[in-house]
Amino acid sequence: MIEDRHLQAQESAVGGGALPSALEPTERARYARHLLLPEVGPEGQARLKASSVLVIGAGGLGSPLLTYLAAAGVGRLGIVDPDRVELSNLQRQILFSEATVGEYKADAARRRLQQVNPLVEVVAHRRRFHGGNALDLARGWQVIVDGTDNFATRYLSNDVAVWLGVPNVYASIHRFEGQCSVFAPHLGGPCYRCLFPRPPDPGAVPSCAEAGVLGALPGLLGTLQAVETIKLLLGLGDVLIGRLLHVDTLRMRFTTIRLKRDPDCAVCGPRPRIVEPIDYDQFCGGRAAPATEPGDLALEVEARELAQWLRSDRPPLLIDVREPGEAAIASIAGARLIPLGQLEQRLDELPAERTAALVLHCKSGVRSGRALELLRRHGWRQVRHLRGGIDAWREQVDSALADY
Ligand SMILES: [Zn+2]
16 A cells, blocks of 8 residues: 555656665665665765755754754755854754854754765755845755744745646744645645735834744654655655644644645746745844744634734734533623524625634633634634633633633
């Protein structure tokens, strides 16, 4: 079964690459644990050797990602990163050490990767990936991996990957949570713009101050990107195309939601309106964009965060998907009641604008999660739901609410 899928997918996952050549004896020794896997074997290993991957960003995500790709024997790796190593990077960017502080990340990463595996060719660009060079830098690679976790690069790498017809492996991290997906319209999945047609209005991004992040978290997400990239190159298993994996490390929960293509997407749809690279430099001056931005694909919102948001001058529309009897016992002021069972019939009561900010809540977060999937299926892009439901609201915001 696995064998069949492996063979089938090998022809469809990613194109290009030279014909696999035979492995040298030292390669057989180095890659022995791969060769023992029937799904990889000498043929798969030779395929990796003939493969090429461009990694944008040699930071928290890029560190494990590049290390595993080099160790795995991906024949040609590209690195794009304009920054120098800083002491504060060492908390999570495990490609670097005190000895490399002050060096260009692209150079230090390249040297480290050559120590890990001298058989791999590493091309280092000490440059920012921007509208003027994105197509040139991205052309000729089989897979593009976005390891930068900022808006400007996320849109740019997405658009360029769509135009070049190659997969774009995405991840982002925020505090203790992260998410990962593979955008590949040419393989039937959505692109990033199918989900978020435009970056949020800069005014809607509350703060561009650098967000905190648990050091091991990019290690986890960057490793997931490496796994998905290697699967793409080998045509192995089910890749995260059309699915978003959300990881919550505090609760240690992994959840996936289905993602759909936007049939009228401005980049990957049949009538593209975006046909050349766009620089979204307004975000925190572009290059210094924050590690993560609130509102970015995050599916859940904490009760305290929601309370602040509702008091802001751009509050979301809050929708209560519980039953009327429950709402009569306890409800959050300003919430509009549409029980989950009626939601699909009452969509016309929601803002027609699919980018309107919506927050769904129920009692504990289960029904609102289903409602979220439903609204996303119907095209709403900026939907989140209250983590822990009204129970969490009572705990964190309004202890006067009746419990039931
Ligand atoms: Zn699209």
